[in-house]
């Protein structure tokens with residue numbers, strides 16, 4: 001383990017990230033948004049249609065879903081690396097067990113299905129010229145069958161041979177030729193035998209992308225590719241999800257066919273997934289939905305005259321005194337050029353970087369911790385406030401993020417970021433007026449740049465850039481503009497982090513994740529145009545709660561939304577790695593938005609169908625259960641009957657007993673397979689995150705995977721409930737030691753329910769392989785009794801615990817700013833600098 005300690009910052013290098021290939025940023029394949037008003041879309045219809053297509057060929061034989069781990073035991077290793085029935089190249093999950101695929105998928109949670117449906121919906125062109133994905137699958141499947149029949153192959157031969165149906169949203173920037181090359185290469189390699197009928201689909205799909213490109217509209221959200229990742233592993237430059245169902249089919253031994261249907265570009269043709277029509281939250285939606293953050297003229301913020309450091313100090317003071325309002329966190333720093341400011345921002349931001357290389361890290365954990373501590377000691381000298389962990393603090397905050405970076409950022413990366421592009425409209429945002437504003441401006445100006453935005457207020461400083469509230473000139477639409485200094489990024493080797501963030505944001509289309517409307521780059525700055533969240537963050541919000549903790553009900557709401565966001569990220573092959581209240585922003589409607597992806601890890605994820613647990617195969621979580629503790633006497637202990645559970649039976653109330661009985665029966669009778677889209681095999685040796693939130697395996701340098709997100713989720717839950725994190729020490733060093741070695745203890749106050757504590761226990765299991773969520777991801781966590789009764793699919797329409805107070809968010813327009821934005825500038829760079837100088 002080599003570590004380079006720099007005087008002020010240090011980072012851990014993850015060399016694999018250096019080699020990320022820069023995607024082609026120029027792909028623009030968006031389509032005009034068309035709302036199908038009155039078109040009541042049914043997810044189930046789509047799914048049914050899809051399976052009808054499959055059933056045509058499988059009715060005679062039935063489908064085989066592959067049961068991971070077999071009947072005998074559910075071994076975790078097997079779950080991480082699915083075994084497949086038949087050829088090792090085929091998709092599947094171990095020992096086959098006859099189950100109806102339709103039946104299996106009915107067992108899927110709606111949110112998962114809705115993601116699939118969303119992708120499918122994207123494939124439906126408003127013009128109806130583009131066939132739906134289900135239709136495409138069906139048609140191709142027919143072609144395959146016809147072809148197979150024509151070749152004289154008996155339909156019921158070839159037991160054990162599989163057809164793969166891959167729903168593969170590929171990296172959005174892959175070009176047609178790249179994909180064709182890839183397809184033919186894979187065919188050549190024999191890794192993925194390409195049936196004659198596959199090529200036309202890919203070609204057809206690519207031609208759709210080309211068409212979309214030639215339309216000159218916004219970039220696509222996803223495209224097609226063949227993807228045959230057997231092993232889940234960290235990859236660079238790609239973010240793909242392949243959804244493979246293995247079905248017994250028609251081809252003789254050794255012959256396989258692969259049907260590939262793909263997520264079409266995230267064109268605006270999609271019917272809005274927005275549930276606003278069905279949403280019953282009149283309290284908020286009518287008020288805020290219509291706003292779309294069209295700028296309101298409000299009085300000038302008189303407090304916006306401090307330098308960045310003053311602002312940070314002010315923030316710290318406010319936080320320390322508990323008198324927090326969002327104004328205090330706004331870094332309104334006049335008379336400092338943004339360029340200088342951004343350069344200054346990072347060393348003085350709350351984020352801490354550690355330069356080290358643990359790719360070849362020594363297994364000696366103590367050495368590692370000791371080295372980390374050395375670095376932290378160096379940093380801690382910079383500011384004695386480092387012991388405090390409040391948001392807005394200096395970089396030594398124990399809660400500041402530890403970032404890794406690419407050590408070999410090429411100078412061409414700047415140019416790779418160049419150009420201006422607009423992300424495609426997203427289904428859940430398709431009614432958003434901001435899309436139209438962006439489109440119009442792009443059309444009008446031939447692209448976007450900093451000069452087309454009026455910077456209104458500084459919202460915050462991150463590790464790699466500064467965030468401004470900005471109005472797109474002439475549109476009255478407000479955005480959060482992340483401005484990153486290219487020179488700074490390059491000199492501090494943070495280019496790959498910026499790129500990671502941008503690439504991840506380009507993929508996102510989820511109500512609890514930010515929308516990236518556009519991005520552009522000049523010689524000096526790289527900018528992301530994002531959705532603006534006026535409600536501050538959950539850390540700030542928690543400080544304002546009585547006792548500085550949220551009520552359990554509020555916590556349930558927030559963590560549930562975060563869980564869905566994490567689930568979605570994992571499905572996309574993104575391990576978030578930096579969960580903390582500071583990164584949870586509150587939207588205008590009170591729902592959350594998970595932000596900040598520069599520390600995230602991109603990896604491949606191979607969705608698998610796992611046979612639902614049965615009494616004899618369910619692995620017992622070692623410490624998540626109170627029943628594994630001899631002292632458990634909790635009356636609400638709801639444990640499966642096949643586990644010997646302490647005193648539970650006698651203490652259970654009738655209602656609890658009957659509920660327990662129902663759940664036992666449900667799990668014992670015909671358990672349905674479960675779709676698991678969790679990057680369980682991803683591995684990284686980076687050391688990134690926030691001290692109090694770091695998972696033990698990351699601190700120990702053992703390599704980590706997606707389970708780190710479930711650890712941080714447990715810490716997050718704990719902090720929202722108790723107002724502090726569980727392993728916090730007097731300094732970062734002690735905190736890290738506590739995380740690794742100290743057992744979890746719950747404070748005596750506030751009183752927190754058993755279920756909440758039980759969930760925390762399950763999540764804060766130090767061994768990642770035993771941690772709740774490690775095997776089956778978010779689905780496992782959602783089933784925890786803490787969330788019982790929660791309406792997951794409609795949570796985005798539920799009433800949030802509280803609304804952001806708009807008076808605090810400082811949506812003000814500086815008259816100085818206003819005056820100056822009308823000035824004509826000498827040159828583009830001068831204009832940029834001058835505008836930024838105002839902050």
Ligand SMILES: Nc1ncnc2c1ncn2[C@@H]1O[C@H](COP(=O)(O)OP(=O)(O)OP(=O)(O)O)[C@@H](O)[C@H]1O
Pocket residue numbers: 349351401459460461462463464465466467480482514530531532533534537582583585595596598
């Ligand atoms: N979309 C947004 N809407 C409103 N405020 C935002 C938005 N995005 C970021 N902010 C504010 O800007 C601050 C800086 O955000 P950013 O994500 O760049 O950095 P960060 O959270 O400090 O993380 P890091 O340093 O690891 O990049 C946030 O803490 C938040 O207060």
